[in-house]
Amino acid sequence: MIVYILCFILFLVGLYGLITRRNLIKIVISLSIMEFSIFILLVLIGYIDGGIAPIVSEKIVNPTYVDPLPQAMVLTAIVIGLATTAMLMAIAIRLYRKYGTFDIREIKNLKG
Amino acid sequence: MNSLIPLFIIIPLAIAFIIPVIGKLTNYFAKTITPIMLLILCFFSVTLLFNNNQESYIVGGWQPVDNIPIGIYLVLDGFSKLILCIISVIGFLVSIYSISYISKYTSENNFYALFCLMIAGMNGVVLSGDIFNLFVFLEISVIASYALVAFGVGKNELEASFKYQVLGNIASFLILFSIALLYWQTKTLNIADISNILKTHDSSAFLTFTQILLITGFGLKAAIIPFHAWLPDAHSSAPSPVSAMLSGVLIKAIGVYVIVRLFFNMFAFTYEIAVVITVLGTLSMIIGSLLAINQWDIKRLLAYSSISQIGYIILGFGIGMMILAKGGKESLAVLAISGSLFHMVNHSVFKGLLFLGAGAIEYRTNTRDMNQLGGLSENMPITSTTSLGASMSISGIPPFNGFFSKLIIIIAAVQAKFYLLAFLAVIVSIITLAYFLKFQKAVFYGKNKNFKDIKEVPFAMSLSMIVLVILCLGLSVLAIPSIREVVLDQAVNSLINVDEYVNLVKY
Numbered sequence: 001m002i003v004y005i006l007c008f009i010l011f012l013v014g015l016y017g018l019i020t021r022r023n024l025i026k027i028v029i030s031l032s033i034m035e036f037s038i039f040i041l042l043v044l045i046g047y048i049d050g051g052i053a054p055i056v057s058e059k060i061v062n063p064t065y066v067d068p069l070p071q072a073m074v075l076t077a078i079v080i081g082l083a084t085t086a087m088l089m090a091i092a093i094r095l096y097r098k099y100g101t102f103d104i105r106e107i108k109n110l111k112g
Numbered sequence: 113m114n115s116l117i118p119l120f121i122i123i124p125l126a127i128a129f130i131i132p133v134i135g136k137l138t139n140y141f142a143k144t145i146t147p148i149m150l151l152i153l154c155f156f157s158v159t160l161l162f163n164n165n166q167e168s169y170i171v172g173g174w175q176p177v178d179n180i181p182i183g184i185y186l187v188l189d190g191f192s193k194l195i196l197c198i199i200s201v202i203g204f205l206v207s208i209y210s211i212s213y214i215s216k217y218t219s220e221n222n223f224y225a226l227f228c229l230m231i232a233g234m235n236g237v238v239l240s241g242d243i244f245n246l247f248v249f250l251e252i253s254v255i256a257s258y259a260l261v262a263f264g265v266g267k268n269e270l271e272a273s274f275k276y277q278v279l280g281n282i283a284s285f286l287i288l289f290s291i292a293l294l295y296w297q298t299k300t301l302n303i304a305d306i307s308n309i310l311k312t313h314d315s316s317a318f319l320t321f322t323q324i325l326l327i328t329g330f331g332l333k334a335a336i337i338p339f340h341a342w343l344p345d346a347h348s349s350a351p352s353p354v355s356a357m358l359s360g361v362l363i364k365a366i367g368v369y370v371i372v373r374l375f376f377n378m379f380a381f382t383y384e385i386a387v388v389i390t391v392l393g394t395l396s397m398i399i400g401s402l403l404a405i406n407q408w409d410i411k412r413l414l415a416y417s418s419i420s421q422i423g424y425i426i427l428g429f430g431i432g433m434m435i436l437a438k439g440g441k442e443s444l445a446v447l448a449i450s451g452s453l454f455h456m457v458n459h460s461v462f463k464g465l466l467f468l469g470a471g472a473i474e475y476r477t478n479t480r481d482m483n484q485l486g487g488l489s490e491n492m493p494i495t496s497t498t499s500l501g502a503s504m505s506i507s508g509i510p511p512f513n514g515f516f517s518k519l520i521i522i523i524a525a526v527q528a529k530f531y532l533l534a535f536l537a538v539i540v541s542i543i544t545l546a547y548f549l550k551f552q553k554a555v556f557y558g559k560n561k562n563f564k565d566i567k568e569v570p571f572a573m574s575l576s577m578i579v580l581v582i583l584c585l586g587l588s589v590l591a592i593p594s595i596r597e598v599v600l601d602q603a604v605n606s607l608i609n610v611d612e613y614v615n616l617v618k619y
Contacts, residue, residue, distance in 0.1 A: 018282075024274070031281050038285055042292045070295065073244055077288060080251045084284070087258050088277050094262070095270045109268050110275070110345045 003044060010037035024092040024102045028085060035081050039074045046070035115169045116156070117186050120196060120235040121249075123149055128228035135221035142224035143211050150204035150231070157196040161599065166190065166606070168241060168617050181302045185617050187241035190602030194453060195238045195369050198460045201583075202360050203231050205576040209468055210353040212570040213475060217351070223263060230256040230357065234365040241617055243291055243378075244301045250287070250366050254280050254333070257362055261350040272342075272349035279342040283332035290325035293318070304617035307378045307610065315382060323385055326374060327392075334367020336426060337396035340419050344403075347418065348411035348480075352471020355411060359418045360464035364456055368422065372429055376607040377614075383437040390430030394536060397423025401543040405550075410470045410480045413551060414463065417506065420540060421459045427533065428452025428521045435528050442608065444528050449607060450600045451520030454590055458513045461587060462502040465580040469499035472569045472577070473555065477562075482551070487560030492568050496556045498577040503552055505584045507545035512584055516591035 014037060017030030046067030054065035092102070099107050127149050131142045166189045174183030207227065214223050233253025240246040258280065262273035295301060297318065298309045313319065328339070335343040343363075347355045375381045375389070400419030407413040432448035435441065472495045473488065474480055489496035505512035508519075518541055525534035568574065590596050606612055 018278075027278065031278065034285055035281070038289050038292065041289070045292055045296045069301075070292075073291075073295075076244075076248060080248065080284075083255055084251070084277070084281055087255060088274070088281075091258075091262055091270055091274050091277065094265060095274060098267050098270060107271055110271055110349070 004041070007037050007040050007044065010040065013037075022104050024095060024104060024107075025089075027104070028088045028092060031088070032081070032085055035077075039077060039081075042070045042074050042077070115167055117167065117169045117188050117239060118171070119156075120153065120239060121186075121232055123153065124228045124232035124235065128225045128232060131221055131225040131228065135224075139220075142221045146224045146228060147204060147207045147211070149228070150200055150207055153196075153200040153231075154204050157193065157200045160188070161193050161197050161602075164602070166602075166612075166616055180300070181305055181617065184245050185241035185302060185304075186239045187304075187613070187616055188239060189613055189616055190604070190606040191369075191373065191453075192238045194457070194600070194603045195365055196235060198457060199231065199234050199238070199361050199365060202460050202464050203227075203357065205579055206353045206356050206464065206468070209356075209471070209573050209576040212572045213353055213471055214351065216475075217263065223260070223351075226256045226260050226263075227354075227357075229253070230260065230362070234362065237366050238369060241303050242301050243294065243303055243306070243374075246370065247284075247287055247291060250333070250370075251284060253362065253366060254284070257354075257358060260354045261346045261358075263351050263354065264349070268345075269349045272345035276342045276346040279332060279339075283329045283339075286325050286329035286332070290322050290329060293322045293325070297322075302617065303374070303378050304614040307380075307614055310379060319379075320385075323375075323379060324388075327371065327385075327388065330367055330371045330374075331392065334363050334371065334422060334426075335396075335419055336367075336392045336422065337399050337419065338392075340396065340400070343419060344412050344415040347415040347467075348409060352411075352467055352474060355415075355471070356464040356467035359415065359467055360460040363418070363422060364425075364460060368425055368429075368456065371426075372607065375433070377610060380610070381433055381437060383434065386430060386433035386437045389426060390434060390533070393423050393426030393428075393430050394533060395423070396420065397427055397540050398536060401540045401547070405543065405547045407547075408482045410473065410482060410485075410551065410555065411467070413482075413547060414466050414470060417544065417547070418459075418463055420544065421455070421463065421506070424518065424521060424537065424540075425452050425456050425459065427537065428455060428524070431521070431525055431528060431530060431533065434530075436608070440528065444524060446604050446608065447520060448524035448528070450596060450604045451517055451524055453600050453603050454520060454596070455514075455517035457590075458505070458517050458584075458587060461580055461583050462505045462512075462514060465498060465502040465577060465584065466506070468573070468577050468580070469495050469502065472573055475569055475573070476566045482554040484562055485555045486558040487556070488563065488566075489556040490560070491563065491566050492556075494568055494574045494577065498574075498581040500552060500556070501581040501584055503548040507548045508541045509545075511588060513587040513590070514584075516588055520591075 014030045014034030048066050051064045051066035054068045135142045169186040171184040214220050230253050233249050236249030258277050262269050298306050332339040347359050396419050404413050404416035428448050429452050432445040435445040505514040508515040522534045522537050
């Protein structure tokens with residue numbers, strides 16, 4: 001149970017950073033923290049106490065395997081996360097070139 | 113196993129990666145191949161719409177083991193056929209329009225590659241029968257749209273894209289979180305299989321939490337009102353063809369479509385969820401239109417009006433869900449849902465046309481500020497006429513299609529005794545008329561102050577606008593019940609009969 005709570009705390013850390021930080025790069029980092037807390041939750045869902053990696057072999061007697069599907073999902077999601085982070089960073093750097101700052105208080109042409 | 117469904121995803125995806133390679137050799141490749149590809153998809157999806165076969169396709173041929181589906185399924189039913197049709201028709205016209213419009217930007221090849229990637233992602237979302245695969249395709253299409261919003265690389269474009277990305281990423285996390293929770297409860301990812309398993313479950317607090325997360329996540333993607341903050345910036349900063357695609361198609365294909373698909377075919381929705389969806393729809397209908405009145409930037413006005421019209425669509429589905437959940441008359445629910453689907457088709461046509469018209473104005477005058485424009489109807493007769501048609505359609509003037517779809521939703525609301533909702537829908541329609549009158553008067557009529565010697569836009573741009581205005585008039589025939597049955601009833605049936613979707617995925 002404690003692992004799930006830690007995972008939730010990690011999510012909240014990311015959310016806190018997202019809300020309070022004023023720096024574009026720190027916002028991107030906070031988003032990554034939130035993302036990874038969800039990945040950890042996904043891996044935890046497939047975890048079984050004492051389970052081993054699901055590689056079928058005759059040497060192991062009475063094996064308990066962990067669920068491999070969430071692991072596959074997390075791998076896919078990490079790749080997607082890489083793409084979104086790269087996109088965010090690219091836009092942040094272009095914004096820096098236009099405005100000369102990473103501070104979101106300076107970047108407010110649009111009204112929302 | 114010789115089904116043609118996967119071609120909807122494979123062709124655009126392959127062309128998206130071929131364009132940057134061959135595009136280096138010749139400049140004309142990207143411009144010609146994109147419209148041709150979309151034209152083929154158009155014919156293909158329209159023929160699918162008019163024949164009755166519904167099918168599913170197992171990717172890679174992984175047959176189910178012990179009645180447990182292990183492969184990825186692509187499912188083609190009535191509802192997805194309709195959305196596929198919208199995507200390819202609007203995509204085709206927009207790509208024709210882009211031939212002239214995008215030539216003022218550098219790196220045209222990148223534009224077409226991203227455009228094809230977005231089409232591939234949306235087709236994937238619509239066809240996918242597997243909830244995680246749906247998430248992957250959703251990410252493909254939104255990452256392409258993040259890049260397309262920032263395509264102008266000016267200050268505003270970059271800022272809008274960053275805002276869109278932060279909110280879009282939060283939405284993606286919520287969706288991934290809810291997928292994780294669903295997998296935890298049901299140990300499967302297949303939508304039909306989840307639906308079967310949830311039938312035996314009692315509704316628990318856990319399940320309700322998952323549903324709320326899903327509504328929040330896809331509501332952010334569809335820009336329903338409490339989650340709308342990114343839409344006016346992103347849709348007004350993007351190049352106009354992209355705005356037409358985003359407003360006309362993307363928020364429906366990855367927002368409204370998924371909400372409706374999951375709540376009709378996967379969860380057995382409760383009355384409370386139906387009320388939540390109706391309230392969200394009503395709120396975005398009212399607040400979107402109120403915010404639109406005060407805008408002086410053409411594209412921001414259109415973006416806010418998108419929020420309001422999405423509200424109408426959600427409201428129609430919500431009324432249908434409330435009737436079904438209370439066990440009311442099914443014919444009424446059918447009426448509400450088909451009105452809603454009809455409005456979805458119409459909205460993509462006229463909102464696409466309005467954004468293309470706004471793009472045409474910007475193309476010639478380089479401004480979007482209504483205070484500086486005026487009297488353009490003499491200089492740009494085609495743009496003026498087509499955009500007048502679209503404005504009349506969106507505000508519900510009788511011979512145009514917008515009137516009939518709104519009428520059907522309102523009639524359904526009155527017959528189901530939701531008088532307040534019907535009244536609000538009428539009021540919002542009048543407000544819509546007000547701000548589109550303002551738009552028409554400020555841009556096309558009155559005195560021409562600054563732009564005395566501008567010309568009509570090039571042929572490719574006016575052609576797609578003319579085709580869209582003809583569609584605006586032509587789609588009115590769907591108001592005749594016997595024609596509506598042919599086109600929309602398949603889609604309505606696949607939503608109302610839950611078992612039909614489940615039976616389609618045989619395992």
